[in-house]
Amino acid sequence: MWKPVAWTLGFLATVGVLDATAVIYGGLYNVAATKQHLQPVYTVLEKAMHYSVQRRARKIEVPTGLDTASTQRLGATLYQYACNTCHTIPGITGSQPLVGPPLGGIASRQVIAGRLANTPANMVAWITHPQQIDPATAMPDLGVNGRDAVDMAAYLATLR
Numbered sequence: 001m002w003k004p005v006a007w008t009l010g011f012l013a014t015v016g017v018l019d020a021t022a023v024i025y026g027g028l029y030n031v032a033a034t035k036q037h038l039q040p041v042y043t044v045l046e047k048a049m050h051y052s053v054q055r056r057a058r059k060i061e062v063p064t065g066l067d068t069a070s071t072q073r074l075g076a077t078l079y080q081y082a083c084n085t086c087h088t089i090p091g092i093t094g095s096q097p098l099v100g101p102p103l104g105g106i107a108s109r110q111v112i113a114g115r116l117a118n119t120p121a122n123m124v125a126w127i128t129h130p131q132q133i134d135p136a137t138a139m140p141d142l143g144v145n146g147r148d149a150v151d152m153a154a155y156l157a158t159l160r
């Protein structure tokens, strides 16, 4: 009575292992997802990711003092325009790139990028349109909107 059941289960397990082997060694499934995952796989991965992040985030303590509207806006804008990929900026964590000059102490400098007097208006102009000020500069126009540029200039003005 139990023998056929055991044989059937054994057979199914073997087929399962062979299928898995074919999928893995045949490179059948696009693990790199250069095209989006199939929907069921995507859903499983998405759920697994959410729960695993949730589980690991439980022990993380949120630092205080980060929740003022101005710190959030500032961080968001400097990262949003990727200023930190070229400049080391105090208060903005990440790598320490040296494509552009480090911006620590920029408020104490007389001149912006060796070209403009360091005034708030000129700083906003430089941040929004460096290429119009000097087409040869290595700093690209990043499409910074006026409001964001004013925020950033205000922050840079505190870096004495």
Ligand code: HEC
Pocket (backbone or CB within 6 Å): 078, 081, 082, 083, 084, 085, 086, 087, 099, 100, 101, 102, 103, 106, 109, 111, 112, 113, 114, 126, 127, 134, 136, 137, 138, 139, 140, 142, 144, 152, 156
């Ligand atoms: C692709 C790299 C790159 C990115 C991204 C970039 N910059 Fe620059 N930045 C430079 C370079 C290079 C210079 C030096 C320009 C020169 O002297 O011609 C510079 C100069 C500056 C200066 C003048 C510094 C000084 O010492 O006089 C300021 C201020 C500045 N950038 C702010 C910003 C802000 C704010 C952002 C984000 C909106 C930003 N930069 C994004 C490359 C970059």
